[in-house]
Amino acid sequence: MNEIHQEDTHRTIERVARESYGRLVAYLSVHTHDLASAEDALSNALVSALNHWPREGVPKNPEAWLMTAARHSLIDVIRHQKVVLESEPTLKFLTENSTEMSLSTSTQFPDERLNLLFVCAHPAIDPAMHTPLMLQTVLGLDAARIAQAFLIAPKTMGQRLFRAKTKIRSGGIPFEIPQERDLPERLDAVLEAIYAAFGLGWDDMAGADRRGRDLAEEAMWLARVLLQLMPREAEVQGLLALMLHCEARRPARRDVKGRYVPLSEQNPEQWLSPLIEEAERHLAEAFQRGRVGRFQLEAAIQSVHAERARSGRTDWAAIVLFYEQLLKVSGALGTRVGNAAAVAEANGLEAGLAVLESIDRDAVADYQPYWAVRAHLLQKIGKTGQASEAYDRAIGLAEDPAVREFLLQKRG
Amino acid sequence: MQFALMIYHTPEEFEMRKNDYNHPHLGAWRAYYKALVAAGVYVGGNALELPETGTTVRVKEGKRRVQDGPYADTKEQLAGFIILELPSIDVALEWAARCPGASIGAVEVRPLAPEAMRRGFTGE
Numbered sequence: 001m002n003e004i005h006q007e008d009t010h011r012t013i014e015r016v017a018r019e020s021y022g023r024l025v026a027y028l029s030v031h032t033h034d035l036a037s038a039e040d041a042l043s044n045a046l047v048s049a050l051n052h053w054p055r056e057g058v059p060k061n062p063e064a065w066l067m068t069a070a071r072h073s074l075i076d077v078i079r080h081q082k083v084v085l086e087s088e089p090t091l092k093f094l095t096e097n098s099t100e101m102s103l104s105t106s107t108q109f110p111d112e113r114l115n116l117l118f119v120c121a122h123p124a125i126d127p128a129m130h131t132p133l134m135l136q137t138v139l140g141l142d143a144a145r146i147a148q149a150f151l152i153a154p155k156t157m158g159q160r161l162f163r164a165k166t167k168i169r170s171g172g173i174p175f176e177i178p179q180e181r182d183l184p185e186r187l188d189a190v191l192e193a194i195y196a197a198f199g200l201g202w203d204d205m206a207g208a209d210r211r212g213r214d215l216a217e218e219a220m221w222l223a224r225v226l227l228q229l230m231p232r233e234a235e236v237q238g239l240l241a242l243m244l245h246c247e248a249r250r251p252a253r254r255d256v257k258g259r260y261v262p263l264s265e266q267n268p269e270q271w272l273s274p275l276i277e278e279a280e281r282h283l284a285e286a287f288q289r290g291r292v293g294r295f296q297l298e299a300a301i302q303s304v305h306a307e308r309a310r311s312g313r314t315d316w317a318a319i320v321l322f323y324e325q326l327l328k329v330s331g332a333l334g335t336r337v338g339n340a341a342a343v344a345e346a347n348g349l350e351a352g353l354a355v356l357e358s359i360d361r362d363a364v365a366d367y368q369p370y371w372a373v374r375a376h377l378l379q380k381i382g383k384t385g386q387a388s389e390a391y392d393r394a395i396g397l398a399e400d401p402a403v404r405e406f407l408l409q410k411r412g
Numbered sequence: 413m414q415f416a417l418m419i420y421h422t423p424e425e426f427e428m429r430k431n432d433y434n435h436p437h438l439g440a441w442r443a444y445y446k447a448l449v450a451a452g453v454y455v456g457g458n459a460l461e462l463p464e465t466g467t468t469v470r471v472k473e474g475k476r477r478v479q480d481g482p483y484a485d486t487k488e489q490l491a492g493f494i495i496l497e498l499p500s501i502d503v504a505l506e507w508a509a510r511c512p513g514a515s516i517g518a519v520e521v522r523p524l525a526p527e528a529m530r531r532g533f534t535g536e
Contacts, residue, residue, distance in 0.1 A: 151502075151505045151506065151509055152502065152505065153501075153505075156501070365450060365451045365452070366447070366451045366506075391443075392442065392443040392446045392447070393443070393446065393447050393450060394443075395439070395440055395443035395444075395447075396440075396443035396444040396445070396446050396447025396448070396510070397447050397510055398510065399509045399510050401512075401515040401516075404440050404512070404515075408439050408440060408443075411439075
């Protein structure tokens with residue numbers, strides 16, 4: 001075995017693990033409701049692959065190989081748990097299907113990932129844990145990595161994930177697609193959770209902190225999985241379009257010296273046009289389905305911004321119209337502050353400030369984008385004293401040093 | 413619930429602080445302090461003098477031992493602390509991430525001992 005070959009094998013294992021992780025966990029847990037055991041079984045299978053594949057070569061159907069190995073490991077785990085009576089049906093299911101699986105050369109097992117996504121975002125689970133659960137069970141991210149993204153101590157994240165999985169196992173949470181009448185609300189929770197992995201993109205505002213979670217790629221992967229499973233849901237496409245538009249601006253958000261560049265000063269030539277084009281395709285298809293929702297409207301706002309690459313100007317009146325629609329379905333602070341910024345551009349600074357003033361002060365005490373927009377508008381209107389007070393708040397609440405530096409410069 | 417944010421600086425950061433009382437970083441610290449007060453979470457805190465101004469005292473077997481310099485022999489040294497009143501560790505970590513010290517060194521967040529234990533110390 002030469003080293004290059006071995007490296008290839010490792011890469012193959014990595015790729016298969018990444019692509020199949022969620023499918024395997026979903027399938028292994030759909031009957032047991034036991035996510036932790038399914039994950040343990042799969043990680044045993046991956047260790048086993050690392051031992052066998054470099055010596056014996058990569059199997060023809062790596063996913064089926066992993067499934068068989070994981071299934072055997074899971075049977076061992078369940079037998080050890082000694083709750084024989086309770087686990088009898090599960091064991092039966094696992095052993096019955098296992099011979100057929102090991103003989104099969106094609107991936108014949110059904111894709112249960114949609115069930116898994118709905119379980120992760122079930123209303124009985126703490127909403128703060130929806131995204132971490134998805135990242136772990138569908139993508140196989142470890143607790144430490146998830147903890148970084150969510151600014152939580154790794155040990156704490158591990159404990160919270162464990163508790164959530166215990167609740168799923170013993171709390172009677174069904175592994176099924178919700179019924180028609182619950183679907184919109186339940187789907188919304190799944191979309192929210194995926195968007196939360198993406199982080200909050202407020203870069204359409206002057207010097208607003210962007211709480212990047214460094215998980216943009218993972219969030220888009222989840223959205224693509226969901227779209228593959230629910231190809232006719234307009235909001236799924238809306239969410240993917242929104243994330244693609246934001247991601248397209250990544251290279252333009254910093255100048256060569258690493259300084260923050262707000263959207264209005266970004267050079268559209270640096271935007272990634274293939275991502276914008278893909279976003280536009282999804283958004284157009286979503287609109288055709290005639291069920292406009294929050295994510296399509298947010299994507300539409302980003303789409304108007306993207307137009308600047310072609311037309312050289314920003315149609316703020318159009319943005320305000322989309323915000324008016326958006327406010328009917330989402331009263332989120334981000335929406336209200338974004339609306340104020342857009343109104344200021346379309347209808348004048350005073351009008352924008354008036355919209356800001358209508359937001360409850362207690363709600364924005366530690367909300368950075370509010371203070372960034374407020375500072376910007378007050379400065380343009382010439383109220384220097386009030387502007388620098390607002391700048392201080394925005395600077396003090398900023399997390400990104402580049403944003404902090406930008407605001408310090410602007411405050412003067 | 414009260415939390416201590418303990419701010420650790422690198423030698424380079426201390427050096428900068430020593431030479432320039434108008435360093436641009438100070439604007440960020442001032443703004444951070446204002447944001448803490450405005451959010452109603454600030455309890456107290458302060459910046460410390462440079463680590464080399466520290467003196468470490470021990471009493472061993474009845475003998476006084478006095479050492480020049482700070483207690484811990486590490487590259488990053490305690491530069492200041494802030495006490496905050498907050499509902500949870502999650503919120504405390506949010507504020508730690510916003511602290512200018514977090515992007516130039518490190519900020520350790522630790523809960524203060526429970527009220528009952530603190531009363532045990534003070535006898536009040």
